[in-house]
Amino acid sequence: MVNDYFDKYTFLCEMFDEETDDMRELVLNFYPFDNSVQIVDPKKGVNLVKRVQLPPLKQEMLQVGNIVNVFSKLLYIKDCAPATRKILCQNDQSTFAMIKPVPPSAHGKIITFIMKKGFRIVRMKNGKIDKDFAMDLYQNVASSNMLPIIINYVTTGEVIGLELVAPNAVKKWRDVLGTTDPETAAPGTLRRLYGENKLKNVAHGCVTLEEASRMLDKFFGYENGLRRIPFRATLKNCTCCIIKPHVMIDGNVGAILEQIATSSNFYISAIAMFSVKISNAKEFYEVYKGVLPEYENMCIHLTEGKCIALEVKCNNPSVNCVCEFRKLCGPRDPDLSRQLYPDSIRALYGKNIIHNAVHCTDLQEDGELEVEYFFKLLAND
Structure with a gap:
């Protein structure tokens, strides 16, 4: 959990300096208690921006890779200090989640459910998976007589792959999914809410962190310079x-x-x-x-x-x-x-x-x- 009363969060940033035509390394301090910020030039030992409240800046915007606008100064967040990382990313994991071939009208409800459960979506795309991908995804049920039916179902329709980040994300995702059978899944779980049966049970969750890492790479990664799962855009009549x-x-x-x-x-x-x-x-x-x-x-x-x-x-x-x-x-x-x-x-x-x-x-x-x-x-x- 994020401690809202933590004194400050410190981020290492870059800003393009038009006067010197060069990148300038700066430190951004964010004080969650009153939503104030301070920008420090560590090389010169001076405050570029003295501590001041900045209501439009939200803590959720302060993520590595983002750009934040502090009084027209555009700061690219490169990294965060170890103490900040420990607080903001405590026990954070990534897991692979796959929305099965469900009616498109259900996609929005499922995404809303995921975000309300405290997951941060950091990668997402729709795609089609082949038999090899599906076999790897369902290797833990390889001995089940339902395996051929499952493989056929997930490979004939369109799926949405997601990278979800949260503390203990692998276990948490499986917990909020619910059991395989929607009828026996706990009230309030995703499968209980939107699942039809053991086959059409909305989504898949990985069992281990290693499996999640492998499937994330297979769904979002590259092979020989090409995406393993291509984008679905047709670029026509759209x-x-x-x-x-x-x-x-x-x-x-x-x-x-x-x-x-x-x-x-x-x-x-x-x-x-x-x-x-x-x-x-x-x-x-x-x-x-x-x-x-x-x-x-x-x-x-x-x-x-x-x-x-x-x-x-x-x-x-x-x-x-x-x-x-x-x-x-x-x-x-x-x-x-x-x-x-x-x-x-x-x-x-x-x-x-x-x-x-x-x-x-x-x-x-x-x-x-x-x-x-x-x-x-x-x-x-």
Whole structure:
């Protein structure tokens, strides 16, 4: 558990200094008791920013690999001090979770369940697994006469693979999953809530830390420079939706996925989680440079944590997918969305014009290009 009254958390950061055209190594101290920050230049022994409260900065944003905005100073978090790591990451483990071939309308509910149970999702994508992957995944039931049926079920449909992080994540994930049979699973467990039977019991959990590490590598790793499990993006007749970092922190990812999947007009054909660099964010949003006054802040927010890219398609291929999906998202300003389209994604989950829940493609001709930027260009970065 994180100790909210711990004196301070210390992070080692980098900041690009335009005056010297060089990277500057800095220390960011975060004081959880009053949500204040301090930036120190250890080489010069001076405070770049004296301790001051910064309400927009949340503790969940302070993760290695993220960029944080402290009074327009963009700090890339490289590492954290040993004492901070001990407190924030005490007993943390990664485990592999796989959502089995269930109706897409259930994906959002399952993701919401996972996040409410205290797991941090750090990798996610949909995909198809082959027989060898499935045999490795289910080697602990190799002697079961149900094995051929299980293998056939998980290899014929689409799955979602997740890396979940939490204290003692391997055991915790199996505990919240519940027993194999949904009928005998404990009340409140995932399988009891959403499972149909022993075969269609929603999701899989690894038994050991070693197994979890192996399956994470098999699902998210590379072989000969290629992803073992390729992305599902088709890059055709689609639009792009980016679920922004603040949505991850707010715990609303599942709700947005559910809203899209339960719409009669759309389905999600590809999903994957990305960490975006500031240079990539500026390139992706370049069309808005000089057009929207929020351009710089839009770019910064996209780098402040993990984001989720979706390839979205229309059930009716004759429909203009880009234009129709923009209606589901609502206007860029959530306040305007709440007035005009109160049931839109931005009205329900947006906070302001920067933290407006999602990005969606503006121009009809850019749908495929924006999906390609994430699932092809960033994927190989």
